[in-house]
Structure formats: structure tokens, C-alpha cells
Amino acid sequence: MRVRFWGTRGSLPVALTAAELRMRMARALVAARGRKFSGQREAESFLDELPRGWAHTWGGHSSCVQIELDGPRDQAREFVLCDLGSGVRRFGQELLATLGRDMRCTFHVFMSHLHWDHIMGFPFFTPAYLPGNTVRIYGGHANLRAAFERQQDAPSFPVPLSALGARLEFVQLEPDRRYDIAGLNVKAKLQRHSGGSYGFRFERNGRAVVYSTDSEHTLEAREEIDGFVDFFRDADLVIFDAMYSLADVMTVKADWGHSSNVVGVELCQLAGARHLALYHHEPIFGDERIAEIEAETRRLEEITRAGRSPLQVTAAWDGLEIEL
Amino acid sequence: MALSTSRCADVLLLRPKGRIDHNNAEEFADAVKPYLADCKAGGDSLIFDLSELEYISSAGLRVLMLVSKNVGPNGGKVALAQPQRVVGEILQISRFKYVFPIHDTVAAGIAALSPDAAAAYART
Secondary structure (H helix, E strand, O other): OEEEEEEOEOOOOOOOOHHHHHHHHHHHHHHHOOOOOOOHHHHHHHHHHOOOOOOOOOOOOEOEEEEEOOOOHHHOOEEEEEOOOOHHHHHHHHHHHHHOOOOOOEEEEEEOOOOHHHHOOHHHOHHHHOOOOEEEEEEOOOOHHHHHHHHHOOOOOOOOHHHOOOEEEEEEOOOOOEEEEOOEEEEEEEEOOOOOEEEEEEEEOOEEEEEEOOOOOOOOOHHHHHHHHHHHOOOOEEEEEOOEOHHHHHOOOOOOOOOEHHHHHHHHHHHOOOEEEEEOEOOOOOHHHHHHHHHHHHHHHHHOOOOOOOOEEEEOOOOOEEEO | OEEEEEEEOOEEEEEEEEEEOOOOHHHHHHHHHHHHHHHHHHOOEEEEEOOOEEEEOHHHHHHHHHHHHHHHHHOOOEEEEOOOHHHHHHHHHOOHHHOOOEEOOHHHHHHHHOHHHHHHHHOO
């Protein structure tokens, strides 16, 4: 399995501004101190020497993650996605460039919930307009279809859901029950979020990925913690809502339905997970702030490891691929 | 986890020892609870001496937050003092350093809370 991140930002898509880009370029030129580069490769090697928040961007599309099944990419006709935030537009474009309009694909989409940032990319997902494709949308909410219909209807958008060329199916899943979908063993878990959200655990050939976003952990009851530890148990990768600091979650942003890097590390350590991907980044955070959070989270894992196997920590970015 | 206490005038000094994690955070909350009643009744302040605390998890930090919410409305204050390196880093990474004043020494923490308590502490 391979996991590809198409959108990692929470709540609202964001982009680098012209001023931020200029500031970064100026910083890099100053840091180069007149150094000469013989070509692109040498210049890129120099960029790798710079602080992570200078020459790297985490990107700004809202939630969309692909779980890529084994096999050659250009031969794939079944695709698994989590959420349909703005990141799904680029996924659709790349697929169109690879397979052409007569792609005849099936898309299995697992919806954490139906808040706007998680569905806003769908009207711009070109494969949904192409006859011959099937888009099967799974989720725990009973009103899956209604949410997508409302988004496509006037005055929000000019193309109603009924006019899309692809075959659309909506499948409600029961939490805590195992399903076999697209060659994956899938289990959903109800999470604490306004209107409820669902995490998904995907297993295949002894590998496990957990997608757990828009989920608040109150830490009030031991059963709540144990439930998530079981859900994350021995996962190769946990994609985790780390939108706020722990202090914010417990004070000004209590009941906002999100979690923190600290709780992500703790749950993954208790569960014996191998890799934690910090996800659903706060839109007001710039790249330097996310770089700082990533470094601090790695440090937290290190100082609290207490004899456990190391937990890899990555702040996920748009375009990141993780091989499992 | 063990909790010892002492009092300096209108400041209660609590010294947790060992580790506070998901397994014993509730025990920590229960141990602290009786002292909250004093603070609520008299508006006393409270300082946690963290010099013997080796680790605190998010569940433990939640207890500190609940303490603050209980003590604050009656005019009392909560401060932390002398954290070990690991606990200090946890307070930084969790951003709890912005929630509680953190003092390098217990004496400095008490002095910031109450002159009477500082005088009493100096005599100990």
C-alpha cells in the first residue's frame, strides 16, 4: 500500500502569498552568500540545507488522502480516497492526464464527515462528470447524498448532482463493523466532532492505515482512550488531526472537535503504531510554524519513548507519499 | 504517583512525585480534589512543585487545567514551579507554558503568588 496526500489543510484551503514567496527567495539568496550553482540539481541540494520552513511548503488544499493499492499506477482502475476536500481536484486532473477521458474507473470514497472543507472539492472532481466512471461514497452519516446534492444545487453551484455523468452511489456504513471494500478490510469508528465524524482503519496484506481526522479527545474517560488505542493498534500509519495545541484544545478551543500533536503521540505510543502523520493543519499556520510543530512533536516522541520502538513523525504535506 | 502537601500562609504547595499518565491521572485528580475545596472556600492560591515529577501526560495536564478552572473563580491562582527537563519540554510543546506561570524555583513561584506566603516559606 502507498498513501498519497492530496490535501492536508484543515477548515479552509490556503496559499502562499506573493509577499511570503518573495521573503523566502530573498532569504535563500542571502543564505547562498554568492555561491555559484552549476545547475538545477546543485541548487536543489542547497535548498535541502536550508531550514525546513524556508524551502518547503506544506501546501494548502483541504482534506483528501488516497490509499493506493499495489500494482502499476497506470493500470489501476479502482481508487480509494478519504474525504473530498479541495485536494481531490488535483487528483482528478492527474488521473485524467494519465488515463484520458475514457478512464472507466471506480472511486471508493470514505467520508469522515460532511463539513464543507471535506466535500468542497467534489464539484471540481472531473472524473465525476465522465460517463463510465463510478463514484461510490461511503460514510457513517445517514445524510450523505443530501450533503452532496445541496452543495451542487443552485445557488451554490450550477451543475446538479443528477447531471453528473458518472454513476453515483452512497453507502452508509455501521461503525465498529468490518467490511471488505476494494480489497481492503475497513472498519469505521465514531469520533467526537460537531455532528459526529468517523475514523477509518484500512487493512490489507498485514498492513494497516488509520485515517482519523476531525476528532476531539477529551481524555475524560479511560474507555475513550482505550477505544482509540485499540483502533490505532500496531498501525503502520496513523493520519491524525493535530490542528491545535493541547492547551488550546483544553481552553479556548474546547468542543471545537479537533485534537493535538501531543495526544497523537500518546495514542500512537500506547497503540504501538509506527508512523504518525500530523494532519488537518490550522489554516493560520505558515510553513515555519508547521515545521516547528513537526520538530517539537519529534522531540516529544523522543523524550517520552520510554523503551518503546521509535514512532516516526511527519507533518503531512500536499504531495507527500508514504510507502507502507 | 505520590502527592505530598504543605501550606505557606494562603498558598498551598502540592508536590506530585513520579509519573502521571493515562493510568493514574484519575488517581492524581482524586488526590488533588480535597485541597481544591480549601482553595474554593478561602480563595487560596496553589503551586505545584514539579521538581520530583518525571513525566506528565495529556490526561495529567487536563487535571491541572481542571484545578485552574476550580481555583480561579474564587480569586485564587495556580502556578507551576521547578519542572524537570522532560516535564518542562512537555509544558512547552503542549503550550501549557502559556496557560500557567512557570517559575524556576518554588520560592520564586510563591513570591509571585503572595508576599505573606513568601515570608512564611522563607522561614521554613
